[in-house]
Each structure stands twice: as C-alpha cells, then as structure tokens.
Amino acid sequence: MAGSSFGTLVRLTTFGESHGKAIGGIIEGIPAGFSLDYNQIQHDLDRRKPGQSAIVTQRKESDKVQFLSGIFDGKTTGTPIGFTIENEDQKSADYTELQKAFRPSHADFTYQQKYGIRDYRGGGRSSARETACRVVAGAIAKxxxxxxxxxxxxxxxxxxxxxxxxxxxxxxKTISEANNVRVPSEELAVEMENLIREIRKEGDTIGGGIRCVITGVPTGLGEPVFDKLHTELGKAMLSINAVKGFDFGSGFDSISMKGSEHNDLFTTDGTTKTNFSGGIQGGISNGMPIDFRVAFKPVATLIQEQDTINEDFEAVKLMGKGRHDPCVVPRAVPIVEAMAALVILDYYLMQKAYKK
Ligand SMILES: C=C(O[C@@H]1CC(C(=O)O)=C[C@@H](OP(=O)(O)O)[C@H]1O)C(=O)O
Structure with a gap:
C-alpha cells in the first residue's frame, strides 16, 4: 500500500519527481504478442507535454519515452514493460523560497507533515509531471x-x-483536438483561450471540466460489490492531480430527477433509449457508451503574493514563481483517456478470466 501502483491484472507502477533525473514506470499484465505503435504513444505524450501552446506551462520537455524491457522486435513479450522519460528542463532556483514556505492548497504542506522531508523542487513527487507515465501505459492500453x-x-x-x-x-474529436483548449467547438475554443490568457495575465488560475465517452464496451465489465466499474473509474480519475470531482451518467443532476424521468427504457435490441446510467448499471457495463465527467480545481500555484505559513508555522508572505499552468484541463485530456483505458483493459481481462 505505498500508493504508486494502480490496477489488478494490468498494473502500472510509477516513480520519479519533477526535478529528479527522470520519471518512469513498470507496466505488468500487458498481453504478449501485441505490436506496439510507438508513434501513437508519442502522440499522446505530445498531447500532454508542457510547453505545447501559449496557454500552458512553458517548461519545455521533449517527453521522449525510452523502453527498457518487455518488448522484443516491436512486440510485447508479456513480461514487465519498464520505461523512463528524462527530465530535461528543470529550473529548481524558482523553488528556493518554497523550501520553507507552503503554497496554500498545494501538496507542499501535507507531504511535509506526512514524511517530515520533501523534494520541494517543482512539487517533487506531487507534481503533475508524474502523469506522463500514466499516458505511456494508457496509450498502450488504448x-x-x-x-x-x-x-x-x-x-x-x-x-x-x-x-x-x-x-x-x-x-x-477532430474539432476538439485542433484547438489549444481541446473543446469541441471552435467558437468556445476562442472564448476559453481568451479567458485563460486573461487569468494568466493576472497571475491567477482557473478550474475546468473534462468529459470522457467510451464506446464499444461489451456488457459485463465490473466486479460487484466493491470493485464496480464506476468505482474503479472514480478511483482512477480522483488519483489525477488537481481532480476534485467525478460523476457519471446523470451524476449529481440525478438528485433533482424523478425515477420516471431517469429510468433508461430498453429497446428490443437490449440498448436503452436514454443513457442516464452512463453505460453502467449495478457497477457493470450495460453496453451503452460509458460517459463521465471529471472536475479539476484551479492550480494552487499563483504568481501573486499570498499569505501563508512556513515550516515553523509562522505567518509569511509568498510570491509564486516558475512556469505553471493557468488551467490544467487542456493538458489533462490525454491523462483522463489513459486512466480510463487502464481501467477498461483491466476489467476486460478480468471478465475474460472469470466468464464461464
Ligand atoms: C513539468 C510538467 O508540469 C509541471 C507541473 C507542475 C506541478 O506543480 O504539478 C509544476 C511545473 O513544473 P516546474 O515548476 O518544474 O516548471 C509544471 O511545469 C509536466 O507536466 O510535465
């Protein structure tokens, strides 16, 4: 229970800090004999990487993945796939003041209280840089x-x-992937980008939401009662940095609905006319699209002076420095897809193992 591994049959373990030499991971349980498309993996890494547009952190990383094991002649061998991604553009001097002071609402404080020591540079292990490793594993699962x-x-x-x-x-998807925000509307893309630019000018940050739709999922994926499909998807999403909420199907809107409005009526081919269930009933996929949303908070690091405390719990002023995202959602889209892919592949393989 050390917190750096995820999944049951397909299991990802990640390691690394934002300003260390490298980040990386080990992926276990990927079936043998699968031909990997390396361009596709790099494509997803490029969708996540810092410095990709004017509205994200300007840290420049190439995020080239180096595979160390588990692949032979371009095919998976069924053995652990080990990989690393080097950190190339750390500016640790930006974090000098953060050695002693805690950024409000950041993991700085809780890591220090838990371990009594922390790599303060770039947020160390708590940095969203770690999510690049999830994207590698998720791209393979996808x-x-x-x-x-x-x-x-x-x-x-x-x-x-x-x-x-x-x-x-x-x-x-062609529209959402063609703009810097990754929203499926060209008009909204302009409005959202302008908003993010304004927020950045103020040294501030803003929250955002990502929706994910998974199609082609067969019926039967999900392990009641504690390992329901949505339970695992929720865990996967809530483990992503800055995530504050997860809901699927009608989600929190279901609170104000009547059963007669909410029930998804069947058609005789076994599909349903509506999808308030979000593709999952009783924790098991029903064959309809799986549909969920993830809420991301505004990034904690502000380029503004804030009141905070230091390690001696004395009141101090802190001015954020460094290269940060004014809004994380444009870069978090491939991370959500990656975590969803790991869950669906894991549960797909479980269903194959258990089905009579
Ligand atoms: C490096 C990445 O994002 C980083 C995530 C991050 C944080 O606190 O989460 C802080 C920043 O790091 P630094 O202060 O070193 O520039 C971001 O640039 C990445 O996603 O690859």
Missing amino acids: QILAQKNIRIDAFVYQVGSLKWTGEWKSEL
Whole structure:
C-alpha cells in the first residue's frame, strides 16, 4: 500500500519527481504478442507535454519515452514493460523560497507533515509531471482496446463558467483536438483561450471540466460489490492531480430527477433509449457508451503574493514563481483517456478470466 501502483491484472507502477533525473514506470499484465505503435504513444505524450501552446506551462520537455524491457522486435513479450522519460528542463532556483514556505492548497504542506522531508523542487513527487507515465501505459492500453473496437474520447467541456453543452459524437474529436483548449467547438475554443490568457495575465488560475465517452464496451465489465466499474473509474480519475470531482451518467443532476424521468427504457435490441446510467448499471457495463465527467480545481500555484505559513508555522508572505499552468484541463485530456483505458483493459481481462 505505498500508493504508486494502480490496477489488478494490468498494473502500472510509477516513480520519479519533477526535478529528479527522470520519471518512469513498470507496466505488468500487458498481453504478449501485441505490436506496439510507438508513434501513437508519442502522440499522446505530445498531447500532454508542457510547453505545447501559449496557454500552458512553458517548461519545455521533449517527453521522449525510452523502453527498457518487455518488448522484443516491436512486440510485447508479456513480461514487465519498464520505461523512463528524462527530465530535461528543470529550473529548481524558482523553488528556493518554497523550501520553507507552503503554497496554500498545494501538496507542499501535507507531504511535509506526512514524511517530515520533501523534494520541494517543482512539487517533487506531487507534481503533475508524474502523469506522463500514466499516458505511456494508457496509450498502450488504448491500442489494445482499439483492436476490440473500444474507443475512448475525452475532451474539455468547461473552463471557468464557459460551458459546452452540445451532444457528443466521435466526429467532434477532430474539432476538439485542433484547438489549444481541446473543446469541441471552435467558437468556445476562442472564448476559453481568451479567458485563460486573461487569468494568466493576472497571475491567477482557473478550474475546468473534462468529459470522457467510451464506446464499444461489451456488457459485463465490473466486479460487484466493491470493485464496480464506476468505482474503479472514480478511483482512477480522483488519483489525477488537481481532480476534485467525478460523476457519471446523470451524476449529481440525478438528485433533482424523478425515477420516471431517469429510468433508461430498453429497446428490443437490449440498448436503452436514454443513457442516464452512463453505460453502467449495478457497477457493470450495460453496453451503452460509458460517459463521465471529471472536475479539476484551479492550480494552487499563483504568481501573486499570498499569505501563508512556513515550516515553523509562522505567518509569511509568498510570491509564486516558475512556469505553471493557468488551467490544467487542456493538458489533462490525454491523462483522463489513459486512466480510463487502464481501467477498461483491466476489467476486460478480468471478465475474460472469470466468464464461464
Ligand atoms: C513539468 C510538467 O508540469 C509541471 C507541473 C507542475 C506541478 O506543480 O504539478 C509544476 C511545473 O513544473 P516546474 O515548476 O518544474 O516548471 C509544471 O511545469 C509536466 O507536466 O510535465
């Protein structure tokens, strides 16, 4: 229970700090004989990497993954896949003041209280840099799932109070992936980007929301009662840095609905006319698209002076420094897809193992 591994049959363990030599991971349980598309893995890493546009952190990392094991002649061998990604652009001097003072609402304080020591540079282990490792594993899982016609699409639907309320279709992915925000509307992309630029000018940050739709999932995935499919998806999403909320299907809107409005009526082919269940009933996939949302808080590091305390619990003023995201959702889209892919592949393999 040391907190750095995720999954049951497909299991990812990550290591590394933001300003250390490298980050990396070990992926166990990937089936043998699968031909890897390295370009696809790099493509997802590029969708996540810092410095990719004017509205994200300007730290420049190439995020090239180096595989160390588990692959032979371009195919998985069924043995642990080890990999590293080097850290190339650390500016640790930006964090000198943070050796002693805690950024309000950041993991600085809790890491210090838990361990009595922390790598304060770039947030150390608590940095979202770690999520690059999840993207490597998720990109592999996504490729395997694609062969089974399971498709995972995440996109930004909200930044601050600007919200996309359209109906999702997979064709919209070309629009969401063509703009810096990753929202499926060209008009909203401009508005959201302008908002993020304004927020950045003020040295401030803003929250956002990501929606994820998974199609082609067969019925039967999910292990009641404690390992329901949505329970594992919730854990996966809530483990991503800055995530504050997860809901699926009707989610929190279900509070104000009547059963007669909420029930998804069947059609005779076994699908349902509506999808308030979000593709999961009783913790088990029902064959409809799995549909969930993830809420991200505004990043804690502000380029503004704030009141805080130091390690001796004395009141001090702290001015944030460094290269930070004014809004994390544009870069978090491939992270959500990666974690979703790890869960779905894990549960797909479990269902294969258990089904009579
Ligand atoms: C490096 C990445 O993002 C970093 C996430 C991060 C944080 O506190 O989470 C702080 C910043 O790091 P630094 O202060 O070293 O510039 C971001 O740039 C990355 O995502 O690869």
